[in-house]
Amino acid sequence: MAHRVYGELMRYAHDLKTERKMHLQEGRKAQQYLDMCWKQMDNSKKKFERECKEAEKAQQSYERLDNDTNATKADVEKQLQEMDERRTIKLSECYRGFADSERKVIPIISKCLEGMILAAKSVDERRDSQMVVDSFKSGFEPPGDFPFEDYSQHIYRTISDGTISASKQEGGKMDAKSTVGKAKGKLWLFGKKPKPQSPPLTPTSLFTSSTPNGSQFLTFSIEPVHYCMNEIKTGKPRIPSFRSLKR
Template identity: 60%
Template sequence: MAWGTELWDQFENLDKHTQWGIDFLERYAKFVKERLEIEQTYAKQLRNLVKKYCPKRSKDDEPRFSSCLSFYSILNELNDYAGQREVVAEEMGHNVYGELMRYSQDLKSERKHHLQEGRKAQQYLDQCWKHMDNSKKKFERECKEAEKSQISYDRLDNDINATKSEVEKAKSQLYLRTHSADESKNEYAAQLQNFNGEQWKHFNVAIPQIFKNLQDMDERRTVKLGETYRSFADVERRVVPIISKCLEGMVTAAKAVDQRKDSAIVVESFKSGFEPPGDFPFEDYSQNLSRTGSDNTISTPKNEGVVNVLMRFQAPSLEDFSHLPPEQRRKRLQARIDELSKELQKEVDQRDALNKMKDVYEKNPQMGDPQSLQPKISETMCNMEKLRSEIHKNEVSLPSQNEGTLLMKEDDVLYIIEEDKGDGWTRARKQSGEEGYVPTSYVEIAMEKNSKGAVTYI
């Protein structure tokens, strides 16, 4: 239905309606703006949450448990999910909110132009009506004056006492009034005809066209709202596949939790390699009654037969992992050897590449000076020797998995068989004859008067 024909007399209401339409569009734009601000805040809070719970420790301190690794995977997926929320906010701001605000400004300008055209047409019609109305009123006044002149003339013409000059004067006045009335009539007729013509054009041409423009503008506004409603949903729909992958990643991380593997890691992390303690031997204190102070026994030496402590407990060295139990030390040393071996292989590869380049330079001198590579080759060879030496040092310190350790309890007295050679372990023998290695950092060494020495576990 056309506004120009159906609503020809509703200019003010159409003015209000089109203003309401723009207000509604801007209200929706404000809704989108608040919606994207929520997305921005949500994404920021998610990223802060991920940052808060992400590990901040060094790589060596990272837990290897599947439950922890799965949780960190979930945090990574959640961080990606937050990124998609930022994408939603960005596209809403550009494709929906920004587009709505630009379109709103265009609508305001277009509406202002159409309403100005309508008011201008109405003002012109009002002006035509005013001219017609003025000519009508003038015609009415002239007719009344002519009627008065006619009455005055008739009265004097029928009055026997009236002089001829008075009658002629009244007749002349009547003629003037009648002539003026005829002119006013013609003017009124012309203005009326002009007004009727302008009024027909106003309500059949100008106003329908202006209202049609307003209708087209309002319908385009409605279409734009529908498009932005769709865009609002499309922004969400476009990120759904990626968000689904994030959620699938979380599910995959959840499935990767392995309680058996985590239990094995606990064993691997804390296994010392020591054997469980054996039975406590019977200690016959009555034998001490028949012993002399100079006897070389396995009992606790007397003060007079013991020199001052030769080695006290000190902070263990971390470089060779001597502070660790055998099993943990072996694993750490093996990891160190593997790392050094990788570095050595890199140096070997670099040396081979430099030698090949040197051969090429020797065969084709125009490509480069072979001697220019010699300093780099020498440096690489030096690095290789250092790495081999370091690997050998760690291999020497690497305890065998079958190497025995000796179980001890507090205040045990043991005989030294082999002193610590720098690996953190001392070979000793119990009274029962059992031999094995004990951690040097756990013992106190003292010299007996008539014996080679003993180690006391503290």
């Protein structure tokens, strides 16, 4: 039992020693930190005293210079004067450069103006208009007059047997129809494409006979009047269409 009590006391004493050492180390650290703070405080105090003395000196010099009109205000005004003089010199240099540039450019401008005056005097309005027309013309010629077929000249009756002159018919009727076809072909460039026309009616009993003196002529056996009426009926509706095309 004594051995057990002795062991516990020894163990407890060892714990107390270690705890005491730890607290002593913490105390030394705290003392060192406190000494460092005292030193910083002394340095700050000395610095504060020194700065206060410098502030007092600066305040005294400020008051002295503020009360003296020739100490600071004259220097400021002199600096303003120097700045204004530099500005004046710079402006004079700029104006001189501008004047030199204008003096060099004026002859060129006057020459250009003289050329413009000469070009304006040499304007030919008719030649210019013709040049514009030649430049923008399309190349299409204006359409001519539309030929009109005269149906009253197609039929030439004889006194005796109602013959039709072959030369008149060929020279009048066929040429007129060919010219109408050409005119319609020209209109295809500007309007609708013409429809193919049906061939004209021809008499069924047309034949050639000869006379005793050797001349030939065309005769109709039964249907000359019927053929002419068909030609007139088919030709009348063409007249308004030709007028509308001409308009």
